[in-house]
Amino acid sequence: MPNYRQILVPAIARHLPLDEAQVAELIETPPNPEMGDLAFPCFRLSKQLDKSSPAIAKELAEGIREEGLPEGFSSVEAVGPFVNFTVDVVQRAAEVVDAVREQSDDYGGGTEGEGKTVVIDYSSPNIAKPFGIGHLRSTVIGGALYRIHEFLGWNAVGINHLGDWGTQFGKLITAFRKWGEGAPEDQSIDDLYKLYVKFHTDTPAELEEEARRWHKRMEEGDEEALKLWRGFRQASLEEFKRIYDMLGVKFDSWAGESFYLDKLDNAVEEAVKAGVTKEDDGALIIDFENDALGVWLLRKSDGATLYSTRDLAAALYRWNEYHFDKLLYVVGAPQARHLAQLFETLRRMGRDWWDRCEHVSFGHIHGMSSREGTLVFLEDVLNKATDLVSQIMAERNPDLENQDEVSRQVGVGAIVFADLSRRRIRDYNFSWEEILNFDGETGPYVQYTHARLCSILRKWGKDIPGSYRPELLQTPEEAACVRVLERFPDVVRQAADEAEPHLIAHYLIELATVANSFYQKHRVMDAGDDDLVAARIVLVDALRQVLANGLGLLGVAAPERM
């Protein structure tokens, strides 16, 4: 596919006292497709050339026309201070649609990541705490970034940095020994969660003290403490894996906080040797002497470690293990300072790869607290969405044979898509009403469009035509489909660069919208003319393909019927 923007740059620069880089920076997309596909604004040249910008635009347009339209363009028009360029619809339809056909499942992907490694730390739930709707964000954002990078040729490494160590286990052991029943490995997360909540509701001071002692015993390798801990960990992992199966999320490593226990001393030692730490009341701290960063605590005065110690050890370990080009922390915004402190520490320790680390931050979900017990369990949300889809399906498509499977795909897809369809950083108010609404800009809308397109292809019943006449795809609706299809590769790249899956979700809404308008307005099967039917079938297949590719990147299923 030609890059129309690149073709335009030299063609414009030849006529102006600007170099190609300056021209490239100014080229933009007009707000309305009727104005053209690309535009060049002439405002800046006005002073330099001592002419009005409309006059410059007029001369530029004439100059370009005189030497012949740039390859692939059908018109060049001065409109006020802008020069608008329109690409040849037929040529573009042929090139875009052919690219989708040839590359099919790979359309939008690439090889620019080959030889590069991205390590992504995501999901990372805490053992013995319910997998809440809050963990959904990290899990699905990280999962999407993993697939997007792989699609572009990166070697991706997904790490589930389990919260499986820390003082909360001292509390849990204390609560379990006091109130718990049965074997530790037979506890459900719900049981453990209740113990945790109970500990926080009526806690005499001596229990807090006991909890600290149990944590210390764990750190010292005390077998009684570790046996309880292993049981809790095992019980939790089984429940987590059930959820990851539903979401279709996978990890290459489950190295959680406990994995780094035998690596903490070396990490601390390296920091001390680098001269970045100091002692304070028996604790080991790093004082950044900076308002934004404050002070980082690396080791408590009783010698116990903290999450900061473990995060430092993890970063050092990951570097040795993977030599990554990017290390993404898909972690909530509340930990922004903590991660900034980690990155700055790495810099001060002389680890020159510190700037390959990035905090992929996301907004807080309001209305829930694990301590107060108002948490919304993710599994309940997924099940409720699935049930609702089943009801809708029973009314609208009762003959569908694999209703349970499709209900699950659409219900889970709705939840995942809803989470990925807003910019990461925005805070999030959980609302049943909103998350269970499947109309408009939702996952089910995109899935439905995909299913409708599949339905047309089923009715067609033959192979997708090998040749077709692209000049027949010229209605505004068809041209709009082509225009949006063309953008997919750029959107995927931008999503990877900015670590923003919502760009893809947003794009899919747009693609589904133009696809819906197209097949609502124009008949495909009974279009009359055989050539026209063939051309439209080819377009339908291309739309179907790109919707499927995009949904796949987000981890949302694309059922063929619903």
Next chain:
RNA sequence: CGGCCCGUAGCUCAGUGGAUAGAGCGACUGCCUUCUAAGCAGUGGGUCGGAGGUUCGAAUCCUCCCGGGCCGGCCA
């Protein structure tokens, strides 16, 4: 007290230097004997939190202020 993030239509959000600020939900009007109405076409709805500034041009960049959220050495 300090640092970071957010503030766009009644609600949920796109848009981060360019042409009349866009969607969806909700409301209202049409469209199912025609490829699935989870759809399509249309109507109504906005001092882009406020005030200055930079610029030919600001929702977008800078400063200050207001409102909300988060973080701020022995939790994660």
